[in-house]
Amino acid sequence: MKRFWFPMVVIGVLSIFIITGCSNDKEEVENDPPLNEDDDTLVVAIPADMASQDIHNHNSTLTESIHVNMYDYLFQKNEEGEIEPHLIEEYENIDDHTWEFVLKEGVTFHNGDELTAEDVKFTLERVAHDESLREHFQYKQIDEVEVVDDYHFKIYTIDPDPILLNRLSRIGSGILPKDYIDENGWDHFLENPIGTGPFKFVDWSRDSEIVYEVYDDYFDGAVEDWNKLVFKVVPEDSTRVAELLTGGVDIALNVPNHEWDRIDDNEGTKMESTTSQRVAMYLLRFQEEYPTSDPRVREAIDLAINNEVLTENVLGGGGVPVRSRVTPGNMGANEDLYDTFNYDPERAKELLEEAGYGDGLEITLNGPSGRYTKDRDVQEMVAAMLEEVGITVNLDLMEWSKFVDLRESFKFDDGFFITYGNSQFDASLPLESMRTDFAKDMQGYENEEYEELLDKAEVNMDLDERAEQYKQAQEIIAEDLPYVYLYAEMVNYGTNDALEFTPRADEMIFAKDITKK
Amino acid sequence: MLNYIIKRLLQTIPVLFIIVFTVFTLVYLAGDPVALMLPEDATPEEIETLKSALNLDKPFIVQFGTYVGNLVQGDFGTSFHYDLPALPLVLERMPATIELALAAMVVGVLIAIPLGIWSAAKRNTGVDVAITGGSVLGQAIPNFWLGIMLILVFSVNIQIFPVSGRGSLMHLVLPAITLGTGLAATVARLTRSNLIEVLGQDFVRTARAKGVNKFVVLFRHGLRNSLIPVVTVMAMQTSSLLGGALITEYIFSWPGIGQLLVQAVHMRDMAVIQAATFVIALAVILMNFLADITYRLLDPRIKMH
Numbered sequence: 001m002k003r004f005w006f007p008m009v010v011i012g013v014l015s016i017f018i019i020t021g022c023s024n025d026k027e028e029v030e031n032d033p034p035l036n037e038d039d040d041t042l043v044v045a046i047p048a049d050m051a052s053q054d055i056h057n058h059n060s061t062l063t064e065s066i067h068v069n070m071y072d073y074l075f076q077k078n079e080e081g082e083i084e085p086h087l088i089e090e091y092e093n094i095d096d097h098t099w100e101f102v103l104k105e106g107v108t109f110h111n112g113d114e115l116t117a118e119d120v121k122f123t124l125e126r127v128a129h130d131e132s133l134r135e136h137f138q139y140k141q142i143d144e145v146e147v148v149d150d151y152h153f154k155i156y157t158i159d160p161d162p163i164l165l166n167r168l169s170r171i172g173s174g175i176l177p178k179d180y181i182d183e184n185g186w187d188h189f190l191e192n193p194i195g196t197g198p199f200k201f202v203d204w205s206r207d208s209e210i211v212y213e214v215y216d217d218y219f220d221g222a223v224e225d226w227n228k229l230v231f232k233v234v235p236e237d238s239t240r241v242a243e244l245l246t247g248g249v250d251i252a253l254n255v256p257n258h259e260w261d262r263i264d265d266n267e268g269t270k271m272e273s274t275t276s277q278r279v280a281m282y283l284l285r286f287q288e289e290y291p292t293s294d295p296r297v298r299e300a301i302d303l304a305i306n307n308e309v310l311t312e313n314v315l316g317g318g319g320v321p322v323r324s325r326v327t328p329g330n331m332g333a334n335e336d337l338y339d340t341f342n343y344d345p346e347r348a349k350e351l352l353e354e355a356g357y358g359d360g361l362e363i364t365l366n367g368p369s370g371r372y373t374k375d376r377d378v379q380e381m382v383a384a385m386l387e388e389v390g391i392t393v394n395l396d397l398m399e400w401s402k403f404v405d406l407r408e409s410f411k412f413d414d415g416f417f418i419t420y421g422n423s424q425f426d427a428s429l430p431l432e433s434m435r436t437d438f439a440k441d442m443q444g445y446e447n448e449e450y451e452e453l454l455d456k457a458e459v460n461m462d463l464d465e466r467a468e469q470y471k472q473a474q475e476i477i478a479e480d481l482p483y484v485y486l487y488a489e490m491v492n493y494g495t496n497d498a499l500e501f502t503p504r505a506d507e508m509i510f511a512k513d514i515t516k517k
Numbered sequence: 518m519l520n521y522i523i524k525r526l527l528q529t530i531p532v533l534f535i536i537v538f539t540v541f542t543l544v545y546l547a548g549d550p551v552a553l554m555l556p557e558d559a560t561p562e563e564i565e566t567l568k569s570a571l572n573l574d575k576p577f578i579v580q581f582g583t584y585v586g587n588l589v590q591g592d593f594g595t596s597f598h599y600d601l602p603a604l605p606l607v608l609e610r611m612p613a614t615i616e617l618a619l620a621a622m623v624v625g626v627l628i629a630i631p632l633g634i635w636s637a638a639k640r641n642t643g644v645d646v647a648i649t650g651g652s653v654l655g656q657a658i659p660n661f662w663l664g665i666m667l668i669l670v671f672s673v674n675i676q677i678f679p680v681s682g683r684g685s686l687m688h689l690v691l692p693a694i695t696l697g698t699g700l701a702a703t704v705a706r707l708t709r710s711n712l713i714e715v716l717g718q719d720f721v722r723t724a725r726a727k728g729v730n731k732f733v734v735l736f737r738h739g740l741r742n743s744l745i746p747v748v749t750v751m752a753m754q755t756s757s758l759l760g761g762a763l764i765t766e767y768i769f770s771w772p773g774i775g776q777l778l779v780q781a782v783h784m785r786d787m788a789v790i791q792a793a794t795f796v797i798a799l800a801v802i803l804m805n806f807l808a809d810i811t812y813r814l815l816d817p818r819i820k821m822h
Contacts, residue, residue: 048780052600132571137563206599206609207772207780208683234681234770235780238665242673242680401785408564 040227042511045234045249049207053190055174056127056135061423064171065509066231069212071174071195075165079504081329081425083165087115087175096160096461103151107219109177110194117153121145122178135172160459162466163426170423198223198512207233229511244269244494251501252494257316257374263494274503276491277422279325280378282484284415286444291363292414296355298481303348304389305382307341311487314377319487324474325420325430327488329505332427332470337478348389362392366406367417369397373489379417410442419489425506427470428458434482445482529802536798537588540791541581550597550785594788603788607774607796613683614773617696618758620689624697625704633708638735640713648705655702664695664768681770692769696762700754707750711743745815752808756801
């Protein structure tokens with residue numbers, strides 16, 4: 001008889017785990033998280049550590065979303081994505097190559113030094129001229145910054161640059177303190193950075209947390225709701241959610257779809273989301289030896305995919321169907337191609353028949369797995385949809401770095417799945433990759449009309465006309481289908497109910513705009 | 518003894534060289550990191566420019582030669598991701614990793630050895646079956662499952678321990694249990710089987726026949742003689758605790774080497790991968806070396822060659 005009690009103990013222990021751990025019963029798991037134990041501290045759980053203190057030498061949106069709290073941009077996007085002057089009092093576009101700006105007076109760095117035009121020159125010329133910096137490519141258009149006096153400066157661009165203000169309101173344009181860096185050296189600055197933002201730097205324990213405290217002399221008035229701002233690194237998804245449920249953090253980033261209910265059902269926490277700039281798509285080959293070079297095959301692929309099933313069923317409401325990579329909120333977005341999709345499996349079958357693939361067609365599509373939200377599920381679902389119309393898909397899914405090699409070496413098969421963001425908030429960056437000098441080698445695509453439109457738009461200082469040109473260009477792409485667009489992803493945050501927090505499409509976390517209810 | 522120590526230490530040099538070569542080759546073969554450092558739609562021209570700025574366009578042998586040349590001068594290179602020297606980045610994570618490894622060790626030993634002894638002393642009873650079964654279960658449970666369950670039960674439902682992070686002693690409890698359970702299971706089973714084997718030997722029977730107290734037989738004659746394999750396993754496990762706590766560190770956001778290494782592999786941060794594997798390899802070699810020395814202290818019959 002003695003031997004019976006061992007299995008009983010094991011069963012008992014397992015039952016406790018299963019009942020308490022896996023229970024979905026609302027009554028049992030209800031937590032009412034306080035707004036963090038320390039009420040004046042806003043704690044944000046982030047999935048990866050900040051990349052660097054050097055605002056010019058990273059291209060991480062996550063890192064930017066931390067930095068915006070301690071560095072100010074000359075211009076800032078509002079919640080609708082419109083660009084507004086921030087450190088700038090007034091500005092003028094003098095001619096195609098010259099812009100003149102006047103800085104606001106009384107803006108100070110965290111050491112008390114006043115912001116001057118010399119600081120702007122120092123910041124922008126560093127990133128514009130140093131090729132080894134990762135943000136250099138976004139700023140190499142800037143030829144020179146001329147200081148007129150303490151508050152006046154001019155920016156000269158190499159070519160006419162209609163998106164200069166977009167550049168001045170994104171990663172790499174936070175204004176750095178020239179004198180402080182000259183006196184103490186760059187290494188000292190990276191350990192003890194200062195900016196002009198609403199929060200000042202306190203500490204960075206790598207892979208653990210980044211701590212800021214409020215800057216009382218902020219030019220736009222000190223933040224009142226928070227004394228401290230902490231970004232806590234929590235890489236594991238379910239741990240990040242557990243931190244939110246227990247009140248350990250107030251906002252959790254990158255919450256995976258399957259955790260949304262757990263947060264919404266819990267008293268005191270909820271999910272917030274908005275559409276992002278990130279669009280999922282398939283690139284298709286145009287070279288003759290590939291079946292996708294036939295426009296009927298590409299159209300059939302587009303018509304076979306039900307984008308709404310992807311956004312609603314696979315992503316659980318985490319996306320919006322699109323037919324362009326430029327989403328609203330970006331300059332030059334074509335709204336007609338947003339929140340819409342082509343789906344007609346019968347027509348797709350007819351097109352394949354016409355193209356000579358009535359007996360079926362086999363293609364291979366590559367794609368990364370584990371990189372983007374539900375990427376594997378989306379690709380499997382698309383393969384199943386194509387199967388329905390008679391296209392057999394060999395799915396070749398792989399780890400991200402291997403995928404990047406395949407893509408860079410152009411050795412992919414008939415096409416691949418990818419999602420791209422757009423940190424510039426302008427149509428030019430997403431449309432660039434379909435231009436002949438890039439797309440011809442990559443996938444064999446070229447279209448003269450498209451090329452001409454982009455040539456004109458690139459240097460067109462008439463912004464309305466420029467937006468029209470980009471809209472037309474997007475229609476060409478939607479017709480030619482070098483890319484079959486699927487959906488714009490949503491960005492999702494788990495938040496504490498006691499917060500007033502509106503997610504932004506640019507994924508920035510401006511703590512000064514987050515308040516207590 | 519001194520000769521032995523010197524000889525063993527000299528042996529580590531070729532071993533470390535082979536490790537450096539292997540890791541360097543593997544990371545090199547995995548592709549260059551530049552494509553991962555630039556935005557997803559960077560042009561080939563941009564990639565080439567950055568590649569040459571970082572000296573990644575040189576042939577393999579030149580890159581490796583430069584690397585080893587710098588290495589012997591104590592320079593492990595610069596992290597692409599953090600843009601900081603790699604070795605200090607790894608070393609600053611050491612205290613967290615050692616703290617967790619020691620705590621897991623304490624959890625492991627405190628649970629395992631008494632249970633192993635109890636189980637051996639009560640061989641073939643319900644206690645024995647329960648402990649042996651429990652250890653099989655302990656070895657079978659994957660760390661990530663146990664870690665997440667412990668968080669759900671003890672942090673979310675019964676809010677006793679903090680969910681994640683490092684700081685107070687309370688932060689240490691759940692990760693230490695997660696990491697220590699596997700070790701405890703191994704050590705308990707080993708202690709039990711060795712002790713049973715030793716207790717069956719002639720000298721133990723003699724001691725019993727002489728009427729020695731049964732606790733003295735169990736602890737002095739039995740336990741001491743059964744500990745050598747246990748020490749071996751513990752030494753090997755400690756080194757794997759230092760280098761192998763990847764999952765546990767990840768789940769509990771524990772800022773140690775494991776978390777750093779996982780991130781470095783994702784980013785192909787060559788210098789950090791190299792420095793971290795070097796440090797872990799060195800730790801493994803040193804722990805095995807210490808285990809050898811400890812044998813001798815426990816069993817003078819083992820000769821040092």
